[in-house]
Amino acid sequence: MSAPAAHDPRQLSLITEPSFYHDVSESSYLALLARQLDGGLRQKTFRTSQLDKVIQAAPRDRDCYLSQAQFMRPNRRAVNLYSLPLLFCDLDPTTKRHLPPEEWRRAVLMACNDQGLPAPSLIVYSGRGVHLKWILDKPLPRAALPRWNLAQRLLGEHFADLGADPQARDASRVLRLEHTVNTKTGERCEVVWVTDGGDGLPIRYPFDVLFDEVAPLARGQLEELRESRAAEKATKPPRWGDGPSLTLIKGGRYGLKRINYQELAWHRLEDLRSLAVMRAEGSASGEALAGERMRFLFWSLNFMALSHAVTPSSFWREAQSLAATLAPGWRYDSGELSTLYHKTMAYFRGEVVEFEGRKVPPLYTPRNATLVERFAITDEEQRRLKTIVSKDEARRRHAERERQRRRQAGAMDREAYQATAQHRRDVARALRAEGATNAEIAQRLGVHVKTVPRLIREG
Structure with missing residues (x-):
């Protein structure tokens, strides 16, 4: 990755903004994209522990972007997500006139005040629009991606009038790096607002607090609404898509916790990843998932789409990354995924289909029993999974939870x-x-x- 000459005064400005939310770690990776002299973009992935060295060496005289999430592998795809340290919103001008940084800052803070939203930890002028960033007090793990996605969508809705980009809110997104030049306008990317957290650093917010602020209903109110509606519709079949998008559904019988369908899809993806690892480690032939690769790839992509971790625009890139994690070097037949791709497009257009008198998403929503049968999941394997379990395994877990509850209450075994x-x-x-x-x-x-x-x- 080429850099400007060492004597360039722009290179003397220290880049500090990413260090406010990216913690030093040997376990995770970041991605840096830089415009090359030939006009193309080149991506470099590196360990988070190398962040300071990499960004200080980044070219300042052209477009340069940094990933906002961290990844468990040197690949900037949602399937490799490691953690999410912030919420962000990308605002672009709604007219051809470019607003100066001061006007952007004033408009954003006024919108936050009018809507009762916490002020962003940082407002970064991108040379054309602004990036709003709410830094979290602790990074969210990958398991929280569905809730993070929902918070991102809700933030975008709050700032829609200011030009929030609905295509720039995914976990694999890169945003412009501080002190680099936007080659479209010739202006530099700069931090133009910092909300002080009282310790001289940008304020950090608990994710649950932010979520309750941006959601139309706080979590406690949502649970009350869900229970009242469940009582009203006790005699009616459930209809996917009814009511607000925040409606929670049961995760299963026998005391399993209540989660929404996006979280359930993400947890099923995690279970399939765990199952793939178990079988690859136990493969006697040494060939990872021989005869099962396409089955794992198909259903994993289906659940990624249901959880909004995959969109139509990222579908094929995520498929390549996921295939590489299942079996490095494996060449799959993309034609076998074409139907799933078209279902994903229909899903993101908001389409639904009729099934046994109910409205359901066009993607596949199998029962646990179907997945257990399709993948021939053994009892031993089920004990190491979270959600893809048979009724017998669910009963066993329920009985174990009851035993623990009685012991904690002082009952004897x-x-x-x-x-x-x-x-x-x-x-x-x-x-x-x-x-x-x-x-x-x-x-x-x-x-x-x-x-x-x-x-x-x-x-």
């Missing part, structure tokens, strides 16, 4: 209870042999007087 009962019977017989009355034995053991004859008889 079966063996301890039997030992205590036998001890009472032995003491009752010994006291009776000494001539004690039923009342005296009952008082000694702390039981009802009518229980004593049974203890002696059973002993």
Whole structure:
């Protein structure tokens, strides 16, 4: 990646903005994209621990972009997501006139005040529009991607009048790097606002607090609404797409926690990834997932689309990345995914289909039993998965949760209870042999007087 000459004064400006939300780590990767002298873009992935060195060496006299999320592999795709350290919103001018940074800052802060939203931790002028960034007090893990996606969409809706770009809110997004030049306008990307957190650094927000601020209903209100609507519709079949997009559905029977359908799809993807790892590690032939690759790729992409981790525009790139994680060097037949791709496009257009009198998404929404059968998942494998489990495994987990609940409440396990009962019977017989009355034995053991004859008889 070429850089400007060392004597270029623009190269002397230290880039500090990414260090506010990207923690140093050897476990994760970032991506840097830079415009080359021939006009093309070149991407470089690097460990987060190298962030300071990489961004200080980045060219300042042309377009340069940095990923906002971190990834578990050197590949900037949602399937490799590691963590999400912030929420962001990309605003572009709604007219041909370019607003100066001061007007952007004033418009954004006024919109936040009018809508009761927390001010962004940072407002970054991109040379044309602005990037709004709300830094989180701790990065979200990959499992939280569906909720993060929903928060991103809601933020975009709040700032739609200011030109929020609906195509620039995904987890694999890159945004312009501070102190670099926007070659379309010739202006530099600069931080133009910092909301002080009281320690001289940009403020950090708990994700749940931000979510409740941007959502039309806070989580507690949402749960009350869900319960009231469930009571009203108890006699009606569930209809996908009814009510607000935040409506929660049951994750299953036997006390499984309630999650929305996007979270359920993401957890199923995680289960398929875990299952693929288990089978690859246990492969006697040494060939990873022989005969199962396309099945894993197809269903994983389906669940990524349902969870909004894959969009029609990123479908084929994510398919390539996912195929590489399943079996490096594997060449799959893209024709086998064409139907799924068209279903994904229909899903993102908001289309639904009728199925047994219900409206359901055009993508595949199988039952757990179907997935267990399709993948021939054994009982041992199910015990290591989170959501793709049979009813028998769900019952076993429910029974185990109940046992733990009783133990935490002070209840004894079966063996301890039997030992205590036998001890009472032995003491009752010994006291009776000494001539004690039923009342005296009952008082000694702390039981009802009518229980004593049974203890002696059973002993």
